[in-house]
Structure formats: C-alpha cells, structure tokens
Amino acid sequence: MHQDEIIKQLQEQNEQLKLENELLKARVSEIEPLKAKIRELEARLAQYENSHTPPSLRRGRNRKKDHGECCVTLEVAGKGDLLGFKRGLQEAFAKAVTEAFGSIPDEMIPSDEDIEESFSAPGAVTYHILSDGNKVGGAVLAIDEATHHNSLDLFYISTKEHGRGIGYKAWRAIEERYPETRVWETHTPYFEKRNIHFYVNKCGFKIVEYYNMYNPDPHRADKEGLPGDGELFRFEKIMR
Numbered sequence: 369m370h371q372d373e374i375i376k377q378l379q380e381q382n383e384q385l386k387l388e389n390e391l392l393k394a395r396v397s398e399i400e401p402l403k404a405k406i407r408e409l410e411a412r413l414a415q416y417e418n419s420h421t422p423p424s425l426r427r428g429r430n431r432k433k434d435h436g437e438c439c440v441t442l443e444v445a446g447k448g449d450l451l452g453f454k455r456g457l458q459e460a461f462a463k464a465v466t467e468a469f470g471s472i473p474d475e476m477i478p479s480d481e482d483i484e485e486s487f488s489a490p491g492a493v494t495y496h497i498l499s500d501g502n503k504v505g506g507a508v509l510a511i512d513e514a515t516h517h518n519s520l521d522l523f524y525i526s527t528k529e530h531g532r533g534i535g536y537k538a539w540r541a542i543e544e545r546y547p548e549t550r551v552w553e554t555h556t557p558y559f560e561k562r563n564i565h566f567y568v569n570k571c572g573f574k575i576v577e578y579y580n581m582y583n584p585d586p587h588r589a590d591k592e593g594l595p596g597d598g599e600l601f602r603f604e605k606i607m608r
Contacts, residue, residue: 440537445494460524468559486521497538520554552605573603
C-alpha cells in the first residue's frame with residue numbers, strides 16, 4: 369500500500385475514533401441527569417415511606433433477614449410527634465449522665481430550647497427510628513443540598529433497646545438515604561464513652577476536634593448547664 373494511502377487511512381480511523389469519543393462523552397453527560405433524577409425520586413419516596421407502608425412496597429424489601437434480626441427503618445416525624453421525641457432523647461441522655469456522674473441536674477438535658485433549635489435549623493429533617501415498625505429512637509439531621517456537608521445533630525436509641533445493633537442499622541439507613549453526602553459531622557460529650565465507641569469504631573467517624581475551656585465550641589458558647597463543662601468531641605466522616 370502506498371504511503372499516502374496509509375496516512376489517509378490512519379487519518380480516517382483517527383477521525384472515527386474522535387467521533388466515537390464525542391458520542392461517549394454525550395452519553396456520560398446524559399447519565400448524570402438520570403442519576404440526579406433517581407436521587408430525587410429516592411428522596412420523594414423516603415418522605416412517603418413510613419411504618420404504615422406495606423412491607424412489599426418498602427425499599428430494601430428483597431434483603432434477606434436473619435432469624436431474630438430486627439428490621440430498622442426511618443420515618444419522618446410530624447410536628448405532633450416532637451414532644452415525644454424530646455422526652456425520649458432526654459431520657460436516653462439522662463441515663464448516660466447518671467452513669468458518668470452518678471446523678472443528673474434538675475433541668476432537662478438537652479433542654480427543650482436546644483432540641484427545638486435543632487428541629488427548626490436550616491435544612492433540618494427529624495426522623496423516628498423504627499425497629500420492626502415500632503419507634504425505638506430518633507435522629508435530627510441538618511442537610512445542606514448545596515455543599516453536601518451534612519450534620520447529625522441529635523441521635524438516640526431508647527435505653528431499653530441498647531445492645532441490639534439498632535443504632536448501627538439506623539446510621540446505615542441514614543447514609544443510604546443521603547448517598548450524595550460528601551462529609552458527615554456530629555458531636556458528643558467527652559464522657560459519652562458508648563457514643564464515642566459507636567461513632568469511631570462502628571460507624572467510621574474520626575475525631576477532628578476537642579472543644580474545651582481552651583478551645584470553646586463557637587456554636588455553643590452561650591449554652592450553659594451541660595455536664596462536664598460542655599466539653600465535646602467533634603467527629604467527621606468523609607464519604608467521597
């Protein structure tokens with residue numbers, strides 16, 4: 369074959385490859401809107417799925433369930449549920465304080481005002497944690513749709529349900545509900561050894577900051593009455 373013909377043939381093949389490459393790029397660009405649509409539909413489904421949803425229609429219904437294993441799901445809490453949520457959270461926290469200090473202050477901890485502040489924070493979503501359809505805990509999240517840097521503001525499991533793995537399953541359900549999250553953040557008092565073990569050793573968080581008298585939490589500087597002089601650990605989990 370003549371050299372000119374070889375060059376022409378290679379040029380044609382190169383142009384064909386360029387065309388195929390552009391077609392592939394176009395297909396990739398089409399995939400992203402589809403992924404976004406799927407995430408939107410998942411979020412909409414999550415708003416309607418609750419303890420009254422028939423098992424056959426619940427997400428994750430095809431997962432195998434071991435004998436004796438509980439099914440843990442999330443349900444968006446309504447305004448009428450918030451009082452019960454507060455009391456459940458305060459009871460769980462009171463047990464931890466009693467174990468650490470032998471007694472609890474006269475006032476509720478966290479205070480009603482602090483909890484209600486979390487309920488009404490920007491991007492706040494409040495969930496009941498259900499085990500086989502029964503309310504056994506709750507979580508308040510702060511979701512930032514712009515940065516995908518989300519926060520677990522409040523989280524509790526009823527003391528009667530401790531030791532059954534419900535907390536870990538609930539956290540996994542939260543992660544699955546917000547797959548676009550880049551970073552999760554949370555806090556816990558320094559004396560909450562159960563929580564520290566849970567976040568670090570079970571859920572994969574890392575301690576990134578220790579708030580104390582030498583490094584006060586800028587968001588809690590005006591909060592008084594917290595046990596342990598308000599000393600807290602801040603945790604982060606990098607998702608992607």
